[in-house]
Amino acid sequence: LTLSLDTKVMAQEKNxxxxxxxxxxxxxxxxxxxxxxxxxxxxxxxxxxxVLTYYAVADKSDxxxxxxxxxxxxxxxxxxxIATPHFKKYKETVKNMVKSLELIDVTLIGSAKKxxx
Amino acid sequence: LTLSLDTKVMAQEKNxxxxxxxxxxxxxxxxxxxxxxxxxxxxxxxxxxxVLTYYAVADKSDxxxxxxxxxxxxxxxxxxxIATPHFKKYKETVKNMVKSLELIDVTLIGSAKKxxx
Numbered sequence: 001l002t003l004s005l006d007t008k009v010m011a012q013e014k015n016x017x018x019x020x021x022x023x024x025x026x027x028x029x030x031x032x033x034x035x036x037x038x039x040x041x042x043x044x045x046x047x048x049x050x051v052l053t054y055y056a057v058a059d060k061s062d063x064x065x066x067x068x069x070x071x072x073x074x075x076x077x078x079x080x081x082i083a084t085p086h087f088k089k090y091k092e093t094v095k096n097m098v099k100s101l102e103l104i105d106v107t108l109i110g111s112a113k114k115x116x117x
Numbered sequence: 118l119t120l121s122l123d124t125k126v127m128a129q130e131k132n133x134x135x136x137x138x139x140x141x142x143x144x145x146x147x148x149x150x151x152x153x154x155x156x157x158x159x160x161x162x163x164x165x166x167x168v169l170t171y172y173a174v175a176d177k178s179d180x181x182x183x184x185x186x187x188x189x190x191x192x193x194x195x196x197x198x199i200a201t202p203h204f205k206k207y208k209e210t211v212k213n214m215v216k217s218l219e220l221i222d223v224t225l226i227g228s229a230k231k232x233x234x
Contacts, residue, residue, distance in 0.1 A: 007162045010234075018174060020184060038227045045124045045229040053230040055172070055186055057135060057223035066226065067137060069172055069186055071234070106174035109183065110155045112162040113170040117127075117188070 006115040012108035015074040016052075022102040023066040029097040030064055036097075037066075040090035048084065050077025064099075071108070123232040129225035132191040133169075139219040140183040146214040147181055153214075154183075157207035165201065167194020188225070 012018060025033045041054040053071035058064075072078040081087055129135060142150045158171040170188035175181075189195040198204055 007159070009159050009162070020174065034226050041227060041229040042124070042126050045126070045231065053228075053234050055228040056226040057137065057186070058226055060222040060224055063224065067184075067223070069174070071230075105177040106184070107177055107180065109151050109173040109175055110158060111170075111172040112158040113188075114162065117170050 007112060008115050009110065009112045010108070011110050013073075016108070017070075017072040017075050017078050018106050018108045019070045019072075020104040020106055021066075021068040021070060022100075022104065023068070023098055024100040025064045025066060026097050026099055027064050033066075033094055033097040034058075036090055036093045037068075040086060043086040044081060044084070047086070048077070048081055050074070051081055124229060125232050126227065126229045127225070128227050130190075133225070134187075134189040134192050134195050135223050135225045136187045136189075137221040137223055138183075138185040138187060139217075139221065140185065140215055141217040142181045142183060143214050143216055144181050150211055150214040151175075153207055153210045154185075157203060160203040161198060161201070164203070165194070165198055167191070168198055 037056055041056065044051040045054065050073040052073060053069070055069040056066060057068075058066050072081065154173055158173065161168040162171065167190040169190060170186070172186040173183060174185075175183050189198065
């Protein structure tokens, strides 16, 4: 891994939709859930111009507690996203794996990262 | 803003330290807190090779609820980070602005984003 020391600093673009999803997953299905989540994220980023960023993390103390940071170009891009075949497939796949889902609309105060990240 | 449709997909590097910080800020000092936070994030990313990524978001329903996603090269980089003058300045500046702080060690399940992000 070669990291540039260049930095990228961003504030929220005017119309962007930024969200945290908090998901509780059934313990016995966690591995399958994570695989479905990764497939959904990578497909959406690859094929949808309006899907910008996903970070999915799991609590170390309890990996069934998952938090996802999501950034879309705007709410239209999000509405388009949830109508895609890959998103519908994800929702169908995980419907019996997810014990609870909380969606929190947020504002990006700011982000900063190495340009290689 | 010109976005590439190229994508970047990442899993957690072996030794990386990934964390969520959940911070409750005193309402009357929120603007000053956010300014101090942004200064800390951008300085750390600019001058510390071991500080890789920060995203700071605020709940739309209550912007005093802040969540920060942090990625460091490893725990040594984090320990070095909290000893820097800019981090100590941040902690001193915000000590009477922060009502509560919860630090949650997490694992990066995966991230995916447009390369321009």
